[in-house]
Amino acid sequence: MSNLTPREIVSELDKYIIGQDAAKRMVAIAMRNRWRRQQIDPELRDEIAPKNIILMGPTGVGKTEIARRLARLTNCPFFKVEATKFTEVGYVGRDVESMIRDLMEIGVNMVHKEETEKVRIKAEKNAEERLLDLLLPSKKKEQQSPAGFFMGTQSGEIEEKKEAPKDDSTREKFRQMFRQGQLDEREVEMEITVQSGAQVEIMAIPGMEEMGSNLQNAFSNMFPGKRKARKLKIKDAYEALIAEEADKLIDPDAVNELARERVEQQGILFVDEMDKIASRQDAAGGGSADVSREGVQRDLLPVVEGSVVNTKYGMVKTDHILFIAAGAFHFAKPSDLIPELQGRFPLREELSSLHKEEFYQILTEPKNALTVQYKALLATEGVTIDFSKEALEEISANAEKINEETENIGARRLYTIMEKILANLSFEAPDKSGQKIMIDRDYVKSQIDDVVEDRDLSRYIL
Structure with a gap:
């Protein structure tokens, strides 16, 4: 704690x-x-x-x-x-x-x-070995002589010993290539667990939710998930194998x-x-x-x-x-x-209602402020935007005004106003790559003044 x-x-x-x-x-x-x-x-x-x-x-x-x-x-x-x-x-x-x-x-x-994170290093090591096994399946003698069959696996063992250095060398090369990310986009076929087709849906009958849960567990035990072969990119297969290996290392009862x-x-x-x-x-x-x-x-x-x-x-x-x-x-x-x-x-x-001073703080102070979010979103298009202090004061004043004249929805009003202000810019952003744009008071007014002044319209839009 x-x-x-x-x-x-x-x-x-x-x-x-x-x-x-x-x-x-x-x-x-x-x-x-x-x-x-x-x-x-x-x-x-x-x-x-x-x-x-x-x-x-x-x-x-x-x-x-x-x-x-x-x-x-x-x-x-x-x-x-x-x-x-x-x-x-x-x-x-x-x-x-x-x-x-x-x-x-x-x-x-x-x-x-949390327990998965504790065993992740060991799970990663085991997953890497399994992945290399998929990439380099062991070469067993396909046809074995009757003599070899009755004499046990001596001839097979001799052959494996002879090929071992070559296989180990290849395996290590693949290991280095995998660790360097050179194999990430290659595909490998592996078996994954898919959900059983038997599904039981229990209606929400009062007092029966517990019974529904028990029935679903019973059916899942009767019809466990099946293994199905699928082709996955190596980076995705690696994550799936890590999850499987971690589950093997974790005691579910202790969890x-x-x-x-x-x-x-x-x-x-x-x-x-x-x-x-x-x-x-x-x-x-x-x-x-x-x-x-x-x-x-x-x-x-x-x-x-x-x-x-x-x-x-x-x-x-x-x-x-x-x-x-x-x-x-x-x-x-x-x-x-x-x-x-x-x-x-x-x-x-x-908790007290919010006013323009709090709205201004909400737009500027939190680590996840709306202004920070919109700057990051448009930066993905190569557009750099910034807000002047006067613009943020105008937005805050309008949020307070609309909350007073219509329904008071608190800070959620800022989401609506900000989206209205930046709608055109967001639409045109791919065409403005490389530009720096300052959002000032005049820009804010040009985008929302007509809606703010029309009280009936603002009820539907803001």
């Missing part, structure tokens, strides 16, 4: 997310508490439950990005799911427990990738056990659109929709509270998985959730 301090976590998040300092500090403390918990005596450790979080705020202000970057930073299994995909038991739809199975799948893939432990102790589940399943107290007459919403909350409660979920990799305890819920909460509020579920999300933070 990462042992970054809260200050270091916030510093890393600052590289990608502008503003929202209070929310960053809250998640940083939550992650540090997980590290602290691991240092405590085991008897007390199990008593310390994670402090789940609710992030509130309009779309596009960084709720999802904070959770996603946090997971990458700490190398924790992370899964994002929308609460609206779940339905109450008894209705057709996704089972709430399926998100734990999905998280476990991610954890297994993550650990498998599954390590993944289960990591999911249980470090897993992060990001449940978006939490406000959509809250039953509004002022809703007239209630109705079946609110009943269904409350049903999803009640199904969600035991998973958040701590239960055991059966997955194809074994039983997974959810007691110490960190849940981060998010939603706009324009119409509903956290207090509209059932009281038991509210109690499982003790930490709440409201």
